[in-house]
Amino acid sequence: MTDPARRTLLLGVAAVAVLAATGVPAGAADPIRLGASLSVTGRFSDAAKYLQEGYQLWADEVNQRGGIGGQPVQVITYDDESKPDSGRILAERLIDRDGVTVLLGPYSSPITDAIATAAERAQVPVIGTIASDSSIWERRKLRWTFQAFPTSDYDHEGFLRLLGEKGKAIKKVAIVYEEAPFSIRAKDWALAKAKEMGLTVEAYGYNPGAQDFRSIVERIVAFGAEAVAMGGYYQPSVALTRQMIERGYNPQAYFFIQAADGVTREALGQQTEGILGRSAWEPTLETPAARAFADAYRAKFGRLPSYHSATAYAAGQVAEAAMKAKGTDRAAIRDYIATTAIPTVMGTFKVNAKGQQEGYHYIATQWQGDTARIVGEGSANAVIWPKPAWK
Amino acid sequence: MSLTLFFQLLANGLVVGGLLGIVALGLALIFGVMRVVNFAHGEFITLGAYATYLLVTQLGASPLFGIPLALALGGAIGWLIQAGVIARVTERPELDMLMTTYALSVVGLGAFAAGFGGDFRSYSAGPSGSLDLAGVVVGWRSLTVLLTCLVMGAATLLLVQRARVGLGLRALAQNRDAAASCGINVIASERLAFSAAVALAAAAGALVSLIGTTTPTVGHGWVLDGFVVVMLGGLGSVAGALVAAFGIGFVQSFASYLLDDSWARIIIYLLLYAAILVRPHGLLGRQEHA
């Protein structure tokens, strides 16, 4: 069996075990239940594991501290196979059969949206973890659902700020986006911002699932862009990068949103040097809360946490603060989350009247040697500028 | 549009066309000999891609060795699946054949998703750098893909058109009963055709992993385009399929540049529907309309 296969199987077994087991001390009082629909299998399966670990670490720590109001907490999770329809059924199961007080987020915006439909009807608060697409709070009024992830609108914020500081000579910027809501919103924000900065910008859309970016590379070359920002999913970003390398096209600055992920090294090898990215959270973040979380996580799971785990842990912290203040009254918890600024490992959680995240922003990163370092605002690390040519 | 740009887009279209040609050739071979529409073809592409990925990341080998590995693996698996599953349904109604290969596709997809997870896999090893011909830049990886496709395509054509076994395949495509009565080993010929087609698909997968990334569904897009090629070119005509493959490669390349890749796909599908309307008898290479 391959490694990923074994991992998936173990994860599956773990998911079942969690049903009964997450951090509940034997003989303790009835636990407060929280629930999450996770994509243990399917498209998003890799991320689910990190979310699960974040939730687990949070629950264990709370229970070690004696629970909330004397009650232990328990996070129940099921596998939604990366499908919104399954997520909706599981939300019903969690609300109805397991009687959860709060729903913690799944992976991806469409599944969060599906769960929101069930939760809004049943009036159960949802703390949406990995849902960067803030349009789901705009298409309709969501009273019970909150965004606990930086909104994708600001995907290009750090990149454009660096461009303003370092790239005085750069006049033409190309933005590549996916025909998906989160990416379109990010593109719109960046277009407006870049124009405001006096830059000439062109944006190129591609079809989700595209693998061939050669024609887009030709358009970028023909436009004569000096800087390129890619705002799509991870896989197309890698494909675009490779095809830029093949074409021998060297922008002075190159950014793609998920570049900070360690997999980038595996996919692009030595070519990563100088590539900019953005991250919701990094274990190298120099805040006490981040350091404490990273240490605890490493002690438990033997490696550094990803931003998924940090987001999950932060969602737990939000729920914890609300339940400490309001007990298990769902309506009171909802009002508390909607109106209170809550400190978490991600920064200060704060939502606007629509439920969109305003407190967290992204941090800028850059590949320097073997690691993606935090650069730009609030970081002492120097930026490599311009980006070295492809090797 | 400058001449350089024109040739650049043409070159880009060639790479896609070459891969499509290999995929379509396999589909045409299976349909021609067995009258089976192989919906599972995409999974064999995915198989070759993952095999190459494992070869590179687990053994540290060059991805170029993934091509013979995929050929061998695909040939063996194709042989087994033909013997174990496909042979049971070739005499059955069309619905059964469609559902069999469709079910195989679902099983394969499920297995890849369970085995490798949903995220993409990729590696950075392999040929790097590019060839610059008067401003037209083609990467060595892409050139490797194109050349391999041409070699494999030519070899398959030679096998079918010239070799002794090819005669059996062509006879089968004409008339199964007559072929059998002429002393052609129908079972062996069918097994050979399926196994060769799967080997081609898996090799295409190895090449796809070289220029792209690998996911459990990586083969689907290619096989869907492969079906378009086969329908436009006519299953009866191998030359037609090759022309259609490169034609679609060019449409994709130029339309993506001039509009975007979504429009390119819309144009390709509309062309397909137009072809169904205009020349129904040419489609799938046999006249069935009463």
Place this chain on the structure above:
Amino acid sequence: MSRAGSTAALAAVTVALGAVAAALPWLGVSSYVRTLVYYACYYMALGQAWNLISGMTGYVSFAHGALAGIGAYATVIALNAQWPVAAGLAAGAAAAGLASLVIGATSLRLRGAAFTFATLFFQELVLLIVRKLPAAGGPGGLVLQEIYPTSLPYVLMVVLAAVATIAVAALRFSRTGVRVLAIKHDETAAVAIGIDSTRLKVAIFCASAAIAGLVGSIHAIFVGSLFPDVVFAVEISLIALAVPLIGGVGTAMGPVVGALLYVGMREVFQVVAPGLHLTIVGLLILAVVLFMRDGIVGAAARAWATRRRTAVPAEGG
């Protein structure tokens, strides 16, 4: 005649079951169970729609997910324009029916695989076009402005599943049904006895598409929110075809058994073997196609018939 009798009996049982299912929200059953019943009916109705064209004529459709999606979009657009619910549902059925005429006109004149391919590409084509269509919300999709109580789509879906099942049963044993099945068994012979196969195929496909469109319409009211990539996911067409295949193609009971099994299986495998669900569905379809050519219902019926025949002396012939 026993045939009319069995249709009537089936209709009675279906109506009774449907009534019980429809009454569940008022019988204090948990909303989780209701959701499962809802999904079973959803898959059942979609499966019956597929069964109508593919089970009865033998022309395999991969477009039913797309047809349901078209219905969903049409209904949301109509309801957001303040149309009454009934008109919104009618819009969904009509839009899907119209779309089916487009596919049918190009491909149902032909025999063999042309129709299958036309439907195979249709799903992706519609998805691409919807993403480009501002009126359909583009990549961001659409949201139903008014949130309807769950009981509305719930009752509608139960009724639709029951009606579709009865319709397939009634058709199966009607003279028109016999003529449709004649096309499936031998189209050349069917034409030789005066069956206008093209017209009949197009008509049946249109009816089937209208049901699929209604399924999508009702589900749109249930979910209240449409994303093109979710609405036009290939998986929905897979369900439309897996459900009747597992249960039994061309029978009225096939999709009923198939849908219950599919939903039950999914709930079980989610806990027992997460991640293997898809593989198991595939293997199940493969096993049914290879070893139980008329599905689980057919196999059960044959086993029953064999038992009866051995128990009671044969009546001759």
Place this chain on the structure above:
Amino acid sequence: MALVEARAIEKRFSGVVAVKDVDLLVAEGELLGLFGPNGAGKTTMFNIIAGAVRPTAGAVRFRGVDITAVPAFRRARMGIGRTFQVVRPFRGLTVMENLMAAVPSAAARDGRPADLAALLRGVGLEKRANDPAAALTLGMLKRLEVARALALSPQLLLLDEPLAGLSDRECADMLQFVATVRRSITIVMVEHNVHLALPICDRAVVMDAGSIIAEGTPGEIRKNPAVIRAYLGEDAA
């Protein structure tokens, strides 16, 4: 007026001439035998009348109406029933359903089902009415196919090799059945077995190499030197 009037028929299949300049008249009420060695063009001619093949040139009239461009299903509704050389029953349907499929809808409302029972009795299949067609023997299937064509209440019945593949006893049954049916209906029969089929014909047409080489009563045909040559040539080959 002839029931069927085919004039100057020509049919080419990708360059090969299968039928050239054939005139064929079928009189109301007769049983016409269409004979000839393999490749004579008799099956093509038969299919042109049935509507399965469209002629390259020439016209076919049925009761004075030009039906050259009329599709097969509409010819069936106009009153032309046919059988197939290789039987094509609806195997998954019952014997009775096979007949039901063929009844015109107006007739179905007029209580035609009684006639179906009579038809089944006529072909000796009344006991198998509810069995699937797949369970029948070849002889039964051939008779079922004739019954299915008759369920259309046609004015013209086209029989394509009704004796092919049957045992001696089954052949006798089939010929007897055809003899019963011919009293009420016009029949065109293509048959390989001249010895068995010729005696029951009113008139026979013999084709060879795409043309008609002889025409006449069974007695005349038997003595016709061109016919003897054509068949001897075939036997010698």
